[in-house]
Amino acid sequence: MTSKKALEILKGIMVDGKDIVSAGFLGNLTVEGEKVEVVLSIPEEKEDIALELQDKIRDALLSGGFKEVVIKTKVKQSLPPPKVQTKGPFKTIDLPNVKNIMAVASGKGGVGKSTFAVNLAYAFKRLGYKVGIFDSDIYGPSVSVMLNLKDERMRVDPEGRKFIPPEKYGVKVVSFGLLVDEYTPVLWRGAMFHKAYEELMSQTDWGELDFLVVDLPPGTGDAQMSLAQLFDVKGVLVVTTPQLVAIADVLRAIKGFEKLEVRVLGIIENMAYFVCPDTGKKYYIFGQGGGKKLSDLTGIPLLGSVPIDEYISSSGDNGIPVVEAFPDVPSSRAIMKIAESILKML
Ligand SMILES: Nc1ncnc2c1ncn2[C@@H]1O[C@H](COP(=O)(O)OP(=O)(O)OP(=O)(O)O)[C@@H](O)[C@H]1O
Numbered sequence: 133m134t135s136k137k138a139l140e141i142l143k144g145i146m147v148d149g150k151d152i153v154s155a156g157f158l159g160n161l162t163v164e165g166e167k168v169e170v171v172l173s174i175p176e177e178k179e180d181i182a183l184e185l186q187d188k189i190r191d192a193l194l195s196g197g198f199k200e201v202v203i204k205t206k207v208k209q210s211l212p213p214p215k216v217q218t219k220g221p222f223k224t225i226d227l228p229n230v231k232n233i234m235a236v237a238s239g240k241g242g243v244g245k246s247t248f249a250v251n252l253a254y255a256f257k258r259l260g261y262k263v264g265i266f267d268s269d270i271y272g273p274s275v276s277v278m279l280n281l282k283d284e285r286m287r288v289d290p291e292g293r294k295f296i297p298p299e300k301y302g303v304k305v306v307s308f309g310l311l312v313d314e315y316t317p318v319l320w321r322g323a324m325f326h327k328a329y330e331e332l333m334s335q336t337d338w339g340e341l342d343f344l345v346v347d348l349p350p351g352t353g354d355a356q357m358s359l360a361q362l363f364d365v366k367g368v369l370v371v372t373t374p375q376l377v378a379i380a381d382v383l384r385a386i387k388g389f390e391k392l393e394v395r396v397l398g399i400i401e402n403m404a405y406f407v408c409p410d411t412g413k414k415y416y417i418f419g420q421g422g423g424k425k426l427s428d429l430t431g432i433p434l435l436g437s438v439p440i441d442e443y444i445s446s447s448g449d450n451g452i453p454v455v456e457a458f459p460d461v462p463s464s465r466a467i468m469k470i471a472e473s474i475l476k477m478l
């Protein structure tokens with residue numbers, strides 16, 4: 133038995149002329165062999181039909197071939213139900229005001245994902261788009277540090293329905309770092325993280341956005357899974373450094389996204405070379421050719437190379453992204469060019 137099968141059965145159950153899945157009554161669905169667990173999420177005003185609905189669901193699943201049916205019901209306080217679609221066995225949540233979700237990832241730590249994600253967001257903004265950035269690294273949120281928002285917190289609107297993100301130089305910023313205290317150890321895992329991720333993304337007042345850039349932690353863990361399973365991601369940009377040793381890790385990350393059915397749009401080689409300011413000569417400090425090799429191996433285009441640049445690291449420390457503070461230095465120009473290639477691909 134599969135979740136798809138269970139989902140099909142649930143879609144046959146109607147309330148007020150709509151099936152319960154499209155109506156947003158399905159909170160979660162887990163299938164293990166012949167056992168199915170359904171979490172119903174029922175709006176307050178429909179609480180009276182909960183028992184009747186549970187009976188209908190149980191009967192339908194049992195006659196559909198499941199041997200054991202567990203139903204849990206949560207009553208939802210009048211928040212509008214998110215629009216639910218199906219994506220394989222998963223549901224995806226529609227963010228109606230966000231046109232493109234773009235994620236920045238890598239198999240490796242410290243290659244400059246967060247730096248690139250932040251600067252890509254500002255590059256899109258400079259090109260005239262409305263942009264938000266979501267830092268989904270709960271163990272080491274760095275976007276809020278890079279934008280000097282450490283002391284800010286997300287506000288909750290008066291009716292308590294939405295998070296209001298702080299805005300920095302015209303870009304909305306959401307981060308686990310703006311929710312929890314920097315020094316509080318956060319031990320969310322698996323389902324709890326998934327839920328927190330869903331709430332933070334879907335209950336934030338993003339306004340109208342052309343691009344939501346999501347900074348991911350290294351590797352393929354909870355944040356990658358939650359993002360790919362819950363939302364419709366337009367594409368992932370994979371950051372690597374030029375060392376050939378970095379390739380194996382990055383390849384693993386690319387394979388991970390393929391499994392999650394998310395398209396990898398391109399590869400970005402960061403810290404690709406250093407241009408000596410005195411002589412203008414290029415030095416390939418971390419080796420050469422890693423990005424190209426990765427592109428040849430995977431068929432995914434190399435979208436550009438960003439040089440090692442002291443403006444990048446000092447901007448990160450000063451709280452103003454290099455693209456915003458120094459748009460004409462070589463690293464900013466490289467990132468602007470990458471942003472333009474991404475626009476062409478879309
Ligand atoms: N092109 C560059 N030139 C100079 N410094 C850079 C460059 N790219 C990143 N850095 C610096 O390298 C450090 C690591 O960058 P960053 O935090 O963006 O990496 P990350 O991949 O997000 O790390 P993590 O895996 O911890 O999330 C930062 O101090 C950043 O300023």
Ligand SMILES: [Mg+2]
Nearest residue numbers: 245246269274
């Ligand atoms: Mg990072």
